[in-house]
Amino acid sequence: AAPGSFIRAINQDGSVVTAVDQGATPSGWTDDGNFVRLNNSGDSVGIGTALPNNLLHLYRDANAGVGITIENPNAGAAAQERISFGDGTAHIVVAGPGGGSNMTIGNNRPSGTISLRTAAQVRLSVANNGNVGIGTTGPNKKLEVVGSIKGDTVFSNFLSSNSPLTLQAPTGTTRMFINDVNGNVGIGTNAPSAKLQVNRGSGQGLPGDLLDEGLVVNNNAASVDIASVNVIGGTAGSGRISFGDNASAYAGYVAYSNATDAMQVGTGGLNRMHISSTGDVGIGTTGPSARLHVNRGSGQGLPGDLLNEGLVVNNNAASVDIASVNVIGGTAGSGRISFGDNASAYAGYINYSNATDALRLGTAGLDRVHITSSGNVGLGTSSPANKLDVEGGAAIGAGYSGTSAAPANGLLVEGTVGIGTTNTILGRLAVEAPGFNAAGFNRTTSDGPIVGLYQDGVNEGNISVSGTTVSYNAFTGSHYGWTEEAIERGELVSLTGFNRNSHDNPKSEIIYGVKRSSIPNDPACLGSYLALGEPSKPAGPENPHLVMAVGNGDMWVVDEGQNIQPGDYLISSSTPGHAMKDDEGKYPIGHIVARAAEAVDWSAVNEMVGGRKHKKISVLFGNFVRSNPSTVAQTLEGLQEIILKQQKQIDELKNIVLKSASSEMAETER
Secondary structure: OOOOEEEEEEEEOOOOOEEEEOOOOOOOOOOOOEEEOOOOOOEEEEEEEOOOOOOEEEEEOEEEEEEEOOOOOOOOOOOEEEEEEEOEEEEEEEEOOOOOOOOOEEEEEOOOOEEEEEOEEEEEEEEOOOOOOEOOOOOOEEEEOOOOOOOOOOOOOOOOOOEEEEEOOOOOOEEEEEEOOOOOOOOOOOOEEEEEEEEEOOOHHHHHHHOEEEEEEEEOOOOOOOOOOOOHHHHHHHEEEEEEEOOOOOOEEEEOOOOOOOOEEEEEEEEEEEOOOOOOEEEEOOOOOOEEEEEEOOOOOOOOOOOOOEEEEEOOOOOOOOOOOOOOOOOOOOEEEOOOOOOOOOOEEEEEEEOOEEEEEEOOOEEEEEEEEOOOOOOOOOOOOEEEEOOOEEOOOOOOOOOOOOOOOEEEOOEEEOOOOOHHHOOOOOOOOOOOOOOOOOOOOOOOOEEEEEOOOEEEEEEEEEOOOOEEEOEEEEEEEOOOOOOOOOOEEEOOOOEEHHHHOOOOEEEEEEOOOOOOOOOEEEEEEEOOOOOOOOOOOOEEEEEEEEEEEEEEEEEEOOEEEEOOOEOOOOOOOOEEEEEOOOOOOEEEEEEEOOOOHHOOOOEEOEEEEEEEEEEEEEEEEEHHHHHHHHHHHHHHHHHHHHHHHHHHHHHHHHHHHHHHHHHHOO
């Protein structure tokens, strides 16, 4: 110590405990001018006690603190308050250069550590590498805690634990659990089944098939609970969940644009599915034109008439591109496309059976069309035996379909039907049968009409069967004719002798040249004019006139002074186009054209033609020659006389010939 200095220990009440003055050397102490020290290494200093139990022992038995005060008010760069241990490499330093207020506890020995103990146990240990251990003297991390940690805020780049790591709320409720074995993290659960499991409620357990899941969000305490993951972005930004590997962290993604309210799903770093703000879904397109729009190629745009479509499949980059929808089922199952509403999801359907290779189309839950593996089509039947089987009625033609109901199991056809032929000019029903009957009609059970003939829906005739007899009913047979005259129906016509042929083909049916009959009892009379074959078309080789000549019909008759009774013979008259009653007295040979089928009382007739009464009546055609019996007898007698005279002349000639021959023979003999 410096001259005149001293060391003094003083109680708080001012009493001196001990003091060492320079120049004085109490027993056991030495002052060499630089240091004051105990003479004996085994001596101790007691302050407040006469029995120190250590090198320095401070003692006070009072309601006050016991301490050591080290003070250095100097503001110099080297000014410190220090307590050093050993060689000074371990120390406690308060303040620092310039009188700072830092406190340092240090152990600068190469293998030195710092430990804090309670109850004879190390509670905190600072290793020579700077690792801090709480509950452990060998920390392997910057902070290693053996036991629980509780705090308001924890900041760390790394946390590890040799047992499950649990983060708890102040109430002791576990908020996060990290399994030390598999690394699974649970939020709201102490038993995470995935790398991250978030459990919002108490839960009802998880499905048993969870396997190595990356994230599980669980909120299933009640059946109506909702488990959700929210990804929040800026109003003009987006929220994204990405998937990838070491090569690309964003190979796959689900992104939601907050600016357009559209969602995108991507693979390979490209947008594969787009859901617009209106709910339209596009696959292969970001501008879907339907509820579901699938675009396989680059496309050429879509038809402009698309309107509120449910599904569009688009692959039209090239004209030969094919757009398809494939529905794949099991080998013994089927593929189905169904249609319905809230009441029935399967009211309509298209179903393909992979087991039978059959296609079914259904409405109202029932099969309507069935196509077998062989291509047979059934309407109303599931087992068609032909290329087309229809169970029920059918209508063909725009005028019939949707407006006219076919008879039960019947058929309505608006257009032309060809059977065995494509030659539709033959008529509405064209039938061709090489070498066999073109048509067969078989009435069973009872006699009656077998073919009905109708005009504007009114039956005008038929062909019927009675036993084994076929009857042509309300029958009129006609010849083909041609004429340049305007002839009225029922007028009598005669042959001109100038004939033609149908279709201008010499092998086709003959077309007789005709004109109005105007010669009484004309043997060339053919029959009664009916009409042009097709009245709406011009006359010609393809459309001849018709002349009634067989069966029944109508005919104009003229008054020649005799009433007409049913059955009377009719012959031509001098009134053009008119017949008259046959007159045997006037015409020994009558060229009959018909018989009257009704009576005519000329006194009751007023209609006139050429100054004579006339009337159109029903007749029965029959063209034959009538002879007068008395006239025939006279003719026969005359013929006999002629024959006798001729026979006499022949006999006379014979005699002359014989005489001449005899004379020649006699002359020869001479």
